[in-house]
Amino acid sequence: MTENKNRAVAAAILPLVGGAGNITSIAHCMTRLRLGLRDRTLVQDKQLKALPAVMGVVEDATYQIVLGPGTVARVTPEFEALVEAERTEQERTATPSPLTADELAAHGAAIKAQQKAKNATPFKLFLRKIANIFVPLIPALIGCGIIAGFNGLMVNLGLLPAVTPALAAIATGFMALIAVFVGLNTAKEFGGTPILGGAVAAIIVFPGVANINVFGRPLSPGQGGVLGALGAAVLAVYVEKWCRRWIPQSLDVLLTPTLTVLISGLVTVFGLMFVAGEISTAIGDFAGWLLSTGGAAAGFVLGGLFLPLVMLGLHQALIPIHATLIEQQGFTVLLPILAMAGAGQVGAAAAVYLRLPRNPSIRRTIRSALPAGLLGVGEPLIYGVSLPLGRPFITACVGGAFGGGVVGLLNQFGGSVGSTAIGPSGWALFPLLDGNKGLATMIAVYAAGLITGYVAGFLATYFFGFSKLLCTSLNEVDDDEETEQKPLVSAPVETGRASEESALTR
Template sequence: MAPDKNRATAAAILPLVGGPDNITSIAHCMTRLRIGLRDRSLVQDEALKAVPAVMGVVDDETYQIVLGPGTVARVTPEFEALVAEHRSPTPPTSPPPTPTPSHSVTAEELADRGAALKEARKARNATPVKLFLRRVANIFVPLIPALIGCGIIAGLGGVLANTGWLPAVVPALAAMASGFMSLIAVFVGYNTAKEFGGTPILGGAVAAVIVFPGVAKIDAFGQHLSPGQGGVLGALAAAYLAVRVERLCRKWVPEAVDALVTPTVTVLVSGLVTLFGLMFVAGEVSAAIGSSATWLLANGGALAGLVLGGLFLPLVMLGLHQALIPIHTTLIEQNGYTVLLPILAMAGAGQVGAAIAVYCRLPHNRSLRTTIKSALPAGFLGVGEPLIYGVSLPLGRPFVTACVGGAAGGAFVGLFNQLGVAFGSTAIGPSGWALFPLLDGKSGMGPTLAIYAGGLAVGYLAGFAATYFFGFTGPMLTDLNTDPVPTSATPTTDPDKEPALA
């Protein structure tokens, strides 16, 4: 997408979310533009979905516009610039209502159901545990682009090493791929302090103790510490402790000496607790996570894959999948890849298969078929939100049968892991076909790629078959297999303009 098109997309979105004065915060994750809103009623959901670059919307703690990886990173700065450029000096406390444009609303019943389900999920997710998991996710999500880039470079270096090509380049690629991972604890500490309201650089400073080579000279619990012991979990705990210590200091230390005393006490107290407690405890927890994942897939891979692949979509809907992010990162630190992600990616395959079955079963519903045609390219590349919120979840049964497809694909991948072909992803974030460049394993790239491709195929087929034969009741087919759009109406989504993005 060219820079002018990125700005055009941002300019198209801005008035549909109530204009610059309705925006309180702007951020983006891997695929979504996340904005805080003063007045949710000013957002024009259907018009937003009709913007060519928009793949879908999610109404959560922040309003989330799905643009896809790559695109979201380019549109967000343009959006921020437009908001800053056009924001009023003093934003009105009660902005005047923006009239909703007149347009054809397709699949109205499904849209209503989808909106109701989103509202119900939003209410369920507003629990202390789930809000905490979101904050943990906010710590790790900004690290994903570096994990992806370094993971692909590591894979390229492995290919060159195995083929003997460009031997002088291999060490350079290894350095680029490993540099970030060797210091990831520092970035986790920085983001943790930022997320929980502390001084980010102090969080990074305390977490840096974990990766400092000199810790090998320190005895704790009767053994020498190892640089990196405790990994990202230790960094998260250390930085969170630093935030608590810093807050206490800000409360009790006199203002005249705050600039000297608070940083010193924060790093000193948090650093000592990290060295003589947290590193050991976090190291034991990290080791337990790694050994448990290895044992689980080695001894019950097929069953474990079936459960993980089948339950991942519901976990996403409940917001509990965010608890897996530190686990993925820990496994990548320990082994170079996470064995869980290829299995969890099968949930997306089941979703794609289910959507294709819906397309085949409802030949007369032009509106829904248009939505599916627009969202399928993104679904194949691992972006499932448009299919989940626009198709399977509002329909109900197809969401369950999509989970069946994910379970079948997960069981397939887990079975081969149980048979000794262990592999995983060197980064988190991508899924579907986009995961191929990040795969790595001990049995070589040939078997690894073949098994992952086989799992996707099984997920597609099982999701399709389960949905085609069991995804609809007779009354559902009668109600849905009609064309809700008059022949002269213009569809709100143009499939030819929808980008095929991850």
């Protein structure tokens, strides 16, 4: 039954994005179906957004359809199967096209280039590569993090002492070798051979490096962590490309992998591990210093700025920092603070719902997106509610700031509340909480932050999220139109800088 439902969702989406012939690539992340399109003009945006399963759409390097966690992983294989079946049928019944393949490709490329131009800065493209390296690791981080938390609870309660060592091995095995996976993904993302990137990164976690002295000090297995693995794999890609350019084809199969591993390995052992180790230590020390001295103020700033970072795609720069902190300390103290941005977003959405009693379209959008928002999936509320309206996006940031301040305050008192994995937030983060205080204390602090974010986001939006004119305009719905599906973007928005910037992001 579930399989039929997922296939039905895929079947509803496919014709609205131009059919199989308009699809150049299919992928998915935790919440979004990411499609490469030949011709953007073939997409029927209004009908697509009206589908019950679609929480929103985002345009970036790919056309991204927000389906939510869990759902997207089940719908994507069905979508791929339908695309393949449609292409097979088209090939069987193909008739000459009035356009040549080159003309169609050129038209699609021109449209795609126009859509990507404003976001295709070198810095953002680099951040996207970094995200593509670490995002595939998130499911393992979540699974191992939850098992680690469950195992710690069992150890504290003295339950099943014969089983807890096995659970500890299951939970920590991935983290012990995370550098290898980072190396594989890095080489793949930068255009090299993945296994060579993994081979060079594996040097970092090899126990035998303890016998090597660099700058008068012995190396430690794992020194440099994910940052060292990332640097080593990037170096391996450049060495491999150099070898393939200059080594004769007859010797390529022998010399290229040998020289790639040898040169990159020596540089990693005698340079990168030491440098990356110092950087990793500095990141951990800075995060601890920032929250122990700044506390509430640091939490207020971090919680308040995270939504704009997500909107601009700059939050991807934090992924290696989270991974480094998890590798060093077992948890990242930044994520519970940044998760408060989602709480502010939920509070703001609730206020919008109450302030617009005669706008069924917006209220329907909020009802469908709010459960995902409570679980930390904020895109539907950001792109479907607060950002198009302008001012509610700012008041949602205010809610996140106050929630982050509450969580950050604990650090001034010598406590740390962190997450053993990246990805989840909202209520979904509770099973992943860890730190240097008892579980009850960490749960209480994180819950207090969420409640504060909800309340602050609600109050700021309810009282300051709308001008009188905008509120009146959005509530002017004729009685005979109340059952119609009116798109949110058709509602008038406030003038001013916030609304102008919102329009640019749609």
